[in-house]
Amino acid sequence: AQRVTQPEKLLSVFKGAPVELKCNYSYSGSPELFWYVQYSRQRLQLLLRHISRESIKGFTADLNKGETSFHLKKPFAQEEDSAMYYCALGRAHAGKSTFGDGTTLTVKP
Amino acid sequence: ETGVTQSPTHLIKTRGQQVTLRCSSQSGHNTVSWYQQALGQGPQFIFQYYREEENGRGNFPPRFSGLQFPNYSSELNVNALELDDSALYLCASSFSSGGGTGELFFGEGSRLTVL
Numbered sequence: 001a002q003r004v005t006q007p008e009k010l011l012s013v014f015k016g017a018p019v020e021l022k023c024n025y026s027y028s029g030s031p032e033l034f035w036y037v038q039y040s041r042q043r044l045q046l047l048l049r050h051i052s053r054e055s056i057k058g059f060t061a062d063l064n065k066g067e068t069s070f071h072l073k074k075p076f077a078q079e080e081d082s083a084m085y086y087c088a089l090g091r092a093h094a095g096k097s098t099f100g101d102g103t104t105l106t107v108k109p
Numbered sequence: 110e111t112g113v114t115q116s117p118t119h120l121i122k123t124r125g126q127q128v129t130l131r132c133s134s135q136s137g138h139n140t141v142s143w144y145q146q147a148l149g150q151g152p153q154f155i156f157q158y159y160r161e162e163e164n165g166r167g168n169f170p171p172r173f174s175g176l177q178f179p180n181y182s183s184e185l186n187v188n189a190l191e192l193d194d195s196a197l198y199l200c201a202s203s204f205s206s207g208g209g210t211g212e213l214f215f216g217e218g219s220r221l222t223v224l
Contacts, residue, residue, distance in 0.1 A: 044215040096165045099151035
């Protein structure tokens with residue numbers, strides 16, 4: 001069975017501090033991992049996906065198959081990063097995406 | 110480019126009634142997925158439609174059903190509504206060449222309240 005765990009419901013950091021949002025998954029096959037973000041009064045949107053291996057808005061995430069993790073990191077948080085972040089696990093050739101319950105990130109000035 | 114649109118945005122029903130939610134997918138997309146999001150939880154996968162066929166289903170009873178039309182728009186139908194069906198229902202469209210997951214583009218959701 002697919003499962004995604006985001007252990008922190010709430011995360012608060014000061015502007016300029018590093019931030020790491022944790023995501024662990026369980027899946028027996030070859031996973032596709034995503035981070036989605038929802039800013040205030042906006043719809044859910046893709047932030048980044050592991051296969052693209054790119055940095056978006058200063059965020060990066062590395063897939064660690066040994067630890068079954070896909071943590072999201074940013075070295076210097078900005079106030080505009082305050083949002084709800086969801087980690088999601090997808091599968092090639094099958095429709096289901098499994099989402100974690102999300103982490104609300106607050107970046108304080 | 111038109112994004113994913115959902116209707117209605119809010120609705121109130123009573124227990125036992127039936128509801129139909131609608132979704133227009135983003136231009137160029139051929140796959141539609143539906144999610145249920147209860148308060149404080151992440152989106153839960155209901156089902157996906159690819160080329161007008163159901164392509165994967167989550168742990169939802171048969172009273173949750175759907176359709177995808179030739180223009181790739183979609184409907185979610187829920188029969189015999191229960192109080193626990195109260196939630197935000199999200200539609201997401203994507204382009205897939207093989208019915209896989211891919212990047213999901215979400216609508217703003219339909220907020221259903223069952224009394």
